[in-house]
Every structure is written in structure tokens, then in C-alpha cells.
Amino acid sequence: MKLEINNVSKRFKDKTAVNQFSMELEIGQCVGLIGPNGAGKSTLIKIIADILHSDEGEVLLDGKRISKMKREIGYLPQYPNFFQWMTARETLLFMGQLSGISKKRLIEDIPTILAKVGLTGEQNRKVRTFSGGMKQRLGIAQALLHKPSLIVMDEPVSALDPIGRREVLNLIQEIKKETTILLSTHILSDAEEICERFVIIKDGTKIEDTTMTELISRNHEPVVYVEIAPKDHSWIQLVDQLPYVKKTEMMGSKVKITLENIDVHKNMLIQNALDNDVDIVRFEVSGNDTLEEIFLKLVVSA
Ligand code: ADP
Numbered sequence: 474m475k476l477e478i479n480n481v482s483k484r485f486k487d488k489t490a491v492n493q494f495s496m497e498l499e500i501g502q503c504v505g506l507i508g509p510n511g512a513g514k515s516t517l518i519k520i521i522a523d524i525l526h527s528d529e530g531e532v533l534l535d536g537k538r539i540s541k542m543k544r545e546i547g548y549l550p551q552y553p554n555f556f557q558w559m560t561a562r563e564t565l566l567f568m569g570q571l572s573g574i575s576k577k578r579l580i581e582d583i584p585t586i587l588a589k590v591g592l593t594g595e596q597n598r599k600v601r602t603f604s605g606g607m608k609q610r611l612g613i614a615q616a617l618l619h620k621p622s623l624i625v626m627d628e629p630v631s632a633l634d635p636i637g638r639r640e641v642l643n644l645i646q647e648i649k650k651e652t653t654i655l656l657s658t659h660i661l662s663d664a665e666e667i668c669e670r671f672v673i674i675k676d677g678t679k680i681e682d683t684t685m686t687e688l689i690s691r692n693h694e695p696v697v698y699v700e701i702a703p704k705d706h707s708w709i710q711l712v713d714q715l716p717y718v719k720k721t722e723m724m725g726s727k728v729k730i731t732l733e734n735i736d737v738h739k740n741m742l743i744q745n746a747l748d749n750d751v752d753i754v755r756f757e758v759s760g761n762d763t764l765e766e767i768f769l770k771l772v773v774s775a
């Protein structure tokens with residue numbers, strides 16, 4: 474499976490919702506499409522799901538136009554529309570048949586899918602009585618009905634309370650093991666937990682395509698803060714002499730240690746402390762910005 478989005482643009486009257494957007498997604502990836510409200514996420518996702526047509530550019534799945542590959546894509550809309558009076562099972566039967574799956578196959582497959590999204594015990598309850606998290610899990614079940622190789626989810630957790638959010642995030646973690654995922658959100662921390670890669674969109678334009686590790690290391694000083702027992706303070710002189718330590722500074726009871734490379738050297742530093750029998754009270758890897766701050770900076774300044 475490979476998804477290619479090539480120079481896609483979409484205008485609504487004089488508003489450019491998506492502007493020359495390109496990206497590729499490989500099998501097994503889980504990518505977060507992140508951007509503030511109005512950035513163009515839903516428009517782009519509808520184009521990928523072939524619900525909306527782009528003005529320019531194309532979306533290809535395994536080299537073929539998306540309109541020919543629809544059954545390979547599962548789509549969870551931002552606001553799924555269910556009939557409140559149907560039960561969960563009836564909803565899946567109805568929606569599955571609408572998307573062209575035979576009733577026979579649906580009757581075979583629905584129990585497995587209900588089990589996957591954790592709704593087996595609720596299959597005969599009416600959707601009206603469902604919590605937000607349960608509705609969203611039913612929406613995901615619907616998107617999985619035709620066993621797509623790619624699932625696109627538009628803000629799957631944004632509208633949920635903390636319990637619903639947890640239910641759906643856990644479910645996405647499971648689905649991720651077998652399906653390629655593209656999900657949108659305006660809350661970075663939602664994607665942070667499940668996606669390895671982030672594509673940031675602002676005013677319809679892609680402004681960033683990066684990974685969590687890259688984002689953190691780019692924006693953070695290679696600094697650790699260490700607090701040690703007073704009896705071990707002489708260790709700091711030793712640390713100062715280490716080839717990978719650039720600088721040490723006392724900051725109250727903590728020492729701020731600037732390293733050459735945080736990923737490689739922080740563990741060497743811990744090892745050195747252990748080798749010298751140093752009593753570590755606190756070891757903190759941190760820099761200037763939280764991810765949320767990095768995201769805000771990107772979205773506001775770019
Ligand atoms: P997001 O999902 O990131 O919040 P959308 O894709 O929904 O953003 O919207 C992107 C921009 O396009 C917004 O300015 C929105 O008002 C506009 N837009 C979206 N759909 C329509 C539409 N059907 N008609 C007119 N403008 C639209």
C-alpha cells in the first residue's frame with residue numbers, strides 16, 4: 474500500500490482550503506495531520522476519501538486513482554451521522570450494504586468487527602443510548618467493514634470526554650497494528666500518543682512533515698538536569714571533564730549539564746553516575762519547549 478497526494482488544491486469560491494498539498498504515506502505508517510481549525514484538514518481528508526473532488530492535483534493509491542481504489546480506504550468523518558433509532562448491529566448492516574458489501578458477508582463479518590471495537594455486548598442497543606466514545610468506536614467499525622488497507626479518520630478523538638478519548642485512542646493503537654492510518658486533529662497531544670509522523674497544515678499549506686523525535690531534538694537544547702545527594706557533589710567536577718559534556722552549571726540544588734548529543738550521551742552520563750556510586754535524586758531530560766509550545770510556534774509563525 475502506498476498513498477500519494479500530488480499537488481492537491483481545493484477552493485471554495487475565493488477561499489483556498491487546500492493549497493498545492495503533497496505527501497506520501499507508506500504501508501504500516503500512522504500519520505497525524507495536524508492543524509488549527511480551518512486549516513483544511515477535513516477538506517483534504519474528504520478528497521483522500523473521494524467524497525470531494527480536488528480542483529487540481531491527484532490522489533493515488535498504489536499508483537491508481539483513488540476513485541478506482543475506494544474499497545481500499547475506510548473513512549471516519551469528523552461528524553459521523555447515525556440513525557439514532559438503529560442498533561449498533563443494524564447500523565453496520567445498513568452502512569455496509571450502502572457501500573456495496575453483500576448481506577451474507579456482513580452477517581459473517583459484523584461479529585468480528587464489533588468484537589474488535591469492543592461493542593459486542595452493546596450490539597443490540599440503540600445508538601441513541603451510546604456515549605461519545607461508543608459512537609466513535611461504531612464509526613470506526615463502519616470504516617473497517619470492507620477491510621480497507623488504509624483508514625483515514627477526521628478528528629477521531631477531538632470531541633470526546635477523557636474517558637471516550639482513552640477508549641478510542643486504545644482502539645486506534647490496536648488497529649494500527651494491521652492497518653495504515655492517517656488521522657487529523659487540532660490537538661497535538663492526541664496524535665503524539667499514536668503517530669510516529671506528523672504533517673502540519675496551516676491555511677491549506679503543508680508547513681511541516683516530521684517525526685516526534687526530530688521535532689523535539691530540533692527545538693530542545695541538549696540539556697539534562699541532575700539532582701544528586703550532597704555527599705556526591707564532587708562528581709560534578711568529574712562530569713565537567715567528560716569529553717561529551719560541554720558545560721555544567723549549578724542551578725540551586727540541581728546541576729544543568731549540556732551534552733554534545735542528548736540521545737547518545739544521556740545514558741552514558743547515567744552510567745557514569747552509577748559507576749561512581751552517585752546517589753541520583755532526580756534525572757530530568759528537558760529543554761525549552763513542550764511539544765504543544767513547539768506546535769503553537771510553528772502554526773503561529775509560519
Ligand atoms: P479543518 O478541518 O482543518 O478545520 P476545513 O477543511 O473544514 O478545515 O476548512 C478549511 C477552510 O475551507 C475553512 O476556511 C472553511 O471555512 C472552508 N470550507 C470548508 N468547506 C467549505 C464549503 N463547503 N464551502 C465553503 N467553504 C468551506
Ligand code: MG
Binds near residue numbers: 515628
Ligand atoms: Mg475539520
